[in-house]
Amino acid sequence: MLYGVFSDVHSNLEALGVVLEHFARSGVEAHLCLGDLVGYGPDPDACLDRVRGLKNLSVIAGNHDLAVVGHLDLDWFNQYARAAVYWTREQLSPENRRFLSGLTARLETKDFTLAHGSPRNPPEEYLLSAAQFRDNAPLVRAWPLFVGHSHMPLMFRFAAGDPAPVDIVFLGEETAVLPRTPEGGFGPAALNPGSVGQPRDQDRRASCAVFDSEAGTFRVQRLAYDVPATQAKMRAAGLPEYLALRLDYGQ
Numbered sequence: 001m002l003y004g005v006f007s008d009v010h011s012n013l014e015a016l017g018v019v020l021e022h023f024a025r026s027g028v029e030a031h032l033c034l035g036d037l038v039g040y041g042p043d044p045d046a047c048l049d050r051v052r053g054l055k056n057l058s059v060i061a062g063n064h065d066l067a068v069v070g071h072l073d074l075d076w077f078n079q080y081a082r083a084a085v086y087w088t089r090e091q092l093s094p095e096n097r098r099f100l101s102g103l104t105a106r107l108e109t110k111d112f113t114l115a116h117g118s119p120r121n122p123p124e125e126y127l128l129s130a131a132q133f134r135d136n137a138p139l140v141r142a143w144p145l146f147v148g149h150s151h152m153p154l155m156f157r158f159a160a161g162d163p164a165p166v167d168i169v170f171l172g173e174e175t176a177v178l179p180r181t182p183e184g185g186f187g188p189a190a191l192n193p194g195s196v197g198q199p200r201d202q203d204r205r206a207s208c209a210v211f212d213s214e215a216g217t218f219r220v221q222r223l224a225y226d227v228p229a230t231q232a233k234m235r236a237a238g239l240p241e242y243l244a245l246r247l248d249y250g251q
């Protein structure tokens with residue numbers, strides 16, 4: 001099965017559009033969306049409409065989605081993120097508000113686990129260190145684990161050794177091969193496809209990935225999109241200028 005894996009759309013319709021075109025060209029059969037559909041960007045309703053229409057969709061909420069529907073308090077959001085949350089609350093259709101209200105930040109199936117940030121603290125923890133991967137691994141029943149939230153395309157896995165060190169691999173556009181168990185299932189690995197709508201790795205192109213569950217591969221793709229169009233809409237909406245500017249730099 002080919003899965004289109006994406007996260008942190010953040011209401012960026014231009015970026016979402018090129019990602020969904022890539023998935024269609026790649027022949028993906030199912031979609032895994034890892035949360036933060038809204039927040040920061042200018043098109044929350046249109047992005048939700050497109051994602052809700054995807055076939056074979058598994059989707060979880062991120063911290064911004066939860067904050068918009070009042071399921072997470074705003075204390076630890078910075079002033080820019082908070083301003084975007086308040087603005088987004090005014091934009092959502094009743095159907096899209098209901099859709100977001102029904103999501104959780106973690107989802108387990110027999111084939112994989114989805115968590116926006118991490119299994120132990122799905123809406124908030126940024127999975128970025130070896131220690132965090134080691135601490136979260138016992139909470140995962142079905143590998144691979146797919147995460148978002150950090151906006152960085154990364155893979156975590158155990159290397160050979162005793163005790164096994166953790167490899168953290170920055171994912172460029174080469175094909176990453178997932179670890180296997182002796183029985184042929186997937187071994188422990190956490191995979192982050194990067195962010196569709198607000199990359200933070202100094203590459204402003206939209207980021208997403210295709211997971212091939214038969215071949216056991218995960219391939220990140222970077223896609224140019226019309227950044228000035230998104231920025232113009234953010235300015236017209238009165239969203240913070242800082243949020244528009246950072247799209248220029250992928251930061």
Ligand SMILES: [Fe+2]
Nearest residue numbers: 008036062149
């Ligand atoms: Fe995010």
